[in-house]
Amino acid sequence: MADRSDFGTFGRFWETPVADMPPAMREAYDLTRTLRGLVPGPHRIWLANPALSKTIVPTGEYYQSRSTLTKPEIEIVTNLVTARWGSAYAGYEHERIGEAQGHLDPEKLQRLVAGLPVAFDDLRQEVVYEIAHALVQPRPVSLGLYRRARERIGDAGLVDLAVLIGWFTSVCMTLAVFDVPADATGLDQ
Numbered sequence: 001m002a003d004r005s006d007f008g009t010f011g012r013f014w015e016t017p018v019a020d021m022p023p024a025m026r027e028a029y030d031l032t033r034t035l036r037g038l039v040p041g042p043h044r045i046w047l048a049n050p051a052l053s054k055t056i057v058p059t060g061e062y063y064q065s066r067s068t069l070t071k072p073e074i075e076i077v078t079n080l081v082t083a084r085w086g087s088a089y090a091g092y093e094h095e096r097i098g099e100a101q102g103h104l105d106p107e108k109l110q111r112l113v114a115g116l117p118v119a120f121d122d123l124r125q126e127v128v129y130e131i132a133h134a135l136v137q138p139r140p141v142s143l144g145l146y147r148r149a150r151e152r153i154g155d156a157g158l159v160d161l162a163v164l165i166g167w168f169t170s171v172c173m174t175l176a177v178f179d180v181p182a183d184a185t186g187l188d189q
Contacts, residue, residue, distance in 0.1 A: 011089075011180030013045050015187045021047075028053035035061040041089060042174040044186055059167050068157045069164065073128045075102030076120075077164050079112040080129070084136040085172035092182035127152045128161060135165055 008014035021029060028050035032039045035057055039047070043060070046053040063074055075098035082091040095113055098104045111118040112129075120126040127149045134141050141149075149158055 008178075010044050010184050010186035011175070011178040013048075013178040013180070015044055015189075016047070017187060018189045024050040028057070032057050036064070039189070041093065041180070042171045045174050045178055045180075056167075056170070059163075063160075063164060063167070067164075068153065068160050069128065070124070072098075072102040072104055072122075073125055073153075073161075074164065075104055075109075076112065076125060076129050077132045077161060078168050079109060080132045080136050081165055081168040082172060083113045083115060085169065085176065087172035087175050088182040089175050089180040089184055090168075090172055124152050128157075131158070131161055132165060135162070 006012055016025060018026070018029060025047050028047050029039060031054055032043050032047075036043065043053070043057060046056060063069075067074065069077070075094060078094045079091070079098050082094055091113060095109050098109045098112075099106050108118050108120070118129065120129055127145075130145055131141060131149050134145065146158075149161075153161070
């Protein structure tokens with residue numbers, strides 16, 4: 001492998017073609033395709049550690065289909081996290097997803113990404129933004145904010161929110177280690 005440059009098929013990461021995957025990697029690949037319908041972004045990289053991939057991929061699938069948070073709320077959090085960590089690939093993808101699937105106003109998304117204050121008319125979206133904004137700064141969550149959030153999204157929503165921030169931070173860190181640019185495509189598989 002010493003003859004390879006620092007740049008692979010997906011940022012610095014060299015993807016293994018599906019036909020060449022060892023059995024454990026292929027199992028992780030198949031699980032990801034089953035749960036997600038595709039193998040997106042950091043999931044391609046997580047395949048390098050099949051045991052971890054099979055553990056972490058269901059968490060992402062949970063947020064796609066069973067979270068107590070709505071798609072707009074998830075995209076508010078995701079865009080704050082990607083902006084906090086300067087993740088080019090995730091930021092590019094989730095700004096688009098936030099608008100197309102989360103139905104968020106493009107100007108509000110631009111403000112989220114730029115770290116500018118933004119307000120949401122929907123009270124749940126507003127409190128999700130306020131909690132996530134405090135946590136990614138990092139700043140303490142005041143008792144008053146906690147009480148408003150608990151009233152609007154409940155304990156289950158607060159747990160979803162906190163874990164989503166951590167989970168998506170791991171997405172950003174994976175992409176950062178492998179220097180995945182905004183326009184990365186990787187192998188078509």
